[in-house]
Amino acid sequence: MPTPQPAVVLLSGGLDSSVLLHHVAKELHCPAIHALSFNYGQRHGRELVCAAAQSRIVGTKAHRVMDITFMGTLIQAGSALIQGGAEVPDLDALTTEELTQPPTYVPNRNMMLLSMAAAYAEAHGITDIYYGAQAQDEYGYWDCTREFLERINAVLALNRKAPVTVHAPFVGYSKEDTVRIGIMLGVDFSQTWSCYRGGEEACGTCPTCVERLNAFAANHREDPIGYAG
Amino acid sequence: MPTPQPAVVLLSGGLDSSVLLHHVAKELHCPAIHALSFNYGQRHGRELVCAAAQSRIVGTKAHRVMDITFMGTLIQAGSALIQGGAEVPDLDALTTEELTQPPTYVPNRNMMLLSMAAAYAEAHGITDIYYGAQAQDEYGYWDCTREFLERINAVLALNRKAPVTVHAPFVGYSKEDTVRIGIMLGVDFSQTWSCYRGGEEACGTCPTCVERLNAFAANHREDPIGYAG
Numbered sequence: 001m002p003t004p005q006p007a008v009v010l011l012s013g014g015l016d017s018s019v020l021l022h023h024v025a026k027e028l029h030c031p032a033i034h035a036l037s038f039n040y041g042q043r044h045g046r047e048l049v050c051a052a053a054q055s056r057i058v059g060t061k062a063h064r065v066m067d068i069t070f071m072g073t074l075i076q077a078g079s080a081l082i083q084g085g086a087e088v089p090d091l092d093a094l095t096t097e098e099l100t101q102p103p104t105y106v107p108n109r110n111m112m113l114l115s116m117a118a119a120y121a122e123a124h125g126i127t128d129i130y131y132g133a134q135a136q137d138e139y140g141y142w143d144c145t146r147e148f149l150e151r152i153n154a155v156l157a158l159n160r161k162a163p164v165t166v167h168a169p170f171v172g173y174s175k176e177d178t179v180r181i182g183i184m185l186g187v188d189f190s191q192t193w194s195c196y197r198g199g200e201e202a203c204g205t206c207p208t209c210v211e212r213l214n215a216f217a218a219n220h221r222e223d224p225i226g227y228a229g
Numbered sequence: 230m231p232t233p234q235p236a237v238v239l240l241s242g243g244l245d246s247s248v249l250l251h252h253v254a255k256e257l258h259c260p261a262i263h264a265l266s267f268n269y270g271q272r273h274g275r276e277l278v279c280a281a282a283q284s285r286i287v288g289t290k291a292h293r294v295m296d297i298t299f300m301g302t303l304i305q306a307g308s309a310l311i312q313g314g315a316e317v318p319d320l321d322a323l324t325t326e327e328l329t330q331p332p333t334y335v336p337n338r339n340m341m342l343l344s345m346a347a348a349y350a351e352a353h354g355i356t357d358i359y360y361g362a363q364a365q366d367e368y369g370y371w372d373c374t375r376e377f378l379e380r381i382n383a384v385l386a387l388n389r390k391a392p393v394t395v396h397a398p399f400v401g402y403s404k405e406d407t408v409r410i411g412i413m414l415g416v417d418f419s420q421t422w423s424c425y426r427g428g429e430e431a432c433g434t435c436p437t438c439v440e441r442l443n444a445f446a447a448n449h450r451e452d453p454i455g456y457a458g
Contacts, residue, residue, distance in 0.1 A: 070295055071348070107391075108348035111384060115344045119300070119337035142387045151387065155340060155380040158371045162336075 013051030016132035110143035175215035242280030245361035339372035
């Protein structure tokens with residue numbers, strides 16, 4: 001087994017990246033984790049609060065929040081995930097075309113975030129980046145696929161001095177798998193946030209809420225966060 | 230000949246990207262150009278002033294300056310191009326190792342900038358991005374090569390709805406070629422800035438100044454910007 005290395009973990013504060021953080025710390029035993037979060041003008045700051053909480057629980061070496069709210073201007077109202085963008089639709093209201101690229105898609109988001117994470121890693125002498133792309137994301141996001149990851153790594157491999165590699169260990173897993181791993185690793189799910197809408201409580205009806213609730217049900221667990229209505 | 234399309238041009242205000250902007254406007258006849266500049270905490274604001282001037286001269290549809298100074302924190306003092314970073318060395322002081330990846334290299338810069346440009350383009354329904362990578366840059370920057378460009382485009386080609394393509398028409402050219410094209414297109418070189426150092430006048434001795442001066446000399450022209458000393 002190779003010696004565990006320091007690592008950068010992309011941590012949104014959502015369910016997937018929170019479980020990933022625990023996996024990198026407790027199963028891969030990385031000695032120094034730099035958690036990176038991005039403030040890109042998302043509808044709620046709640047997930048960033050959860051990211052900070054998970055980072056404290058795991059005992060990361062650093063948790064950095066990159067303020068990239070300029071992206072809101074950059075991509076205007078092109079996405080329902082950004083404040084001022086379109087309304088987030090219910091999962092059952094999505095058309096077939098929207099399922100291919102749903103309105104909650106942010107143009108080129110993952111390439112931007114991974115590029116910045118790679119710059120951060122390189123500047124800190126870290127060669128491994130972990131991010132929480134997983135199977136069910138593939139239904140609508142071209143930038144969560146295995147092929148996307150391979151091509152991103154093909155770019156980064158050209159770096160002559162300090163090539164960085166992006167790993168997505170959950171890419172083959174379903175949300176149900178992720179919840180199961182999280183239970184096994186003792187993740188406090190009350191400190192994770194998934195809802196796409198900006199309410200005080202999770203809505204329970206947007207695509208991410210529905211996926212999350214189904215994943216807990218499949219594991220015969222109750223989701224500890226409260227839902228509206 | 231295909232109908233000219235709207236385009237995004239990465240415009241630093243340096244010599245290469247300024248000539249590229251004129252090329253896209255006057256030779257490719259793109260009907261609506263969005264010039265994108267980035268404020269990443271470079272040593273001088275001079276090149277951004279030049280970018281604005283060139284944008285006005287050409288008559289672009291929009292000139293956007295993205296403030297990404299957070300990159301300074303992100304990559305710390307990892308580069309001599311950022312304020313607070315190491316001193317910029319003279320070209321003749323560079324070691325062989327530094328010529329492979331010189332101290333003026335900014336970790337993963339071009340992948341970050343192109344990712345953001347692609348997000349901008351996609352959100353605005355634009356499919357073509359132009360950037361000024363060129364041959365002589367290859368001596369030290371892995372992210373200015375033809376191969377880098379091909380791999381970036383391989384990532385972007387995965388986008389299901391709105392694939393964007395990055396073009397670098399000067400990638401096979403030398404700085405001498407670029408100056409010659411600029412002369413032909415009537416570029417006002419006094420409104421371009423290349424020096425890596427933060428002085429009032431260009432230093433004339435850093436790697437970029439030396440390349441620039443040689444390129445003008447090879448074209449039997451005097452560089453209209455003033456040099457120190």
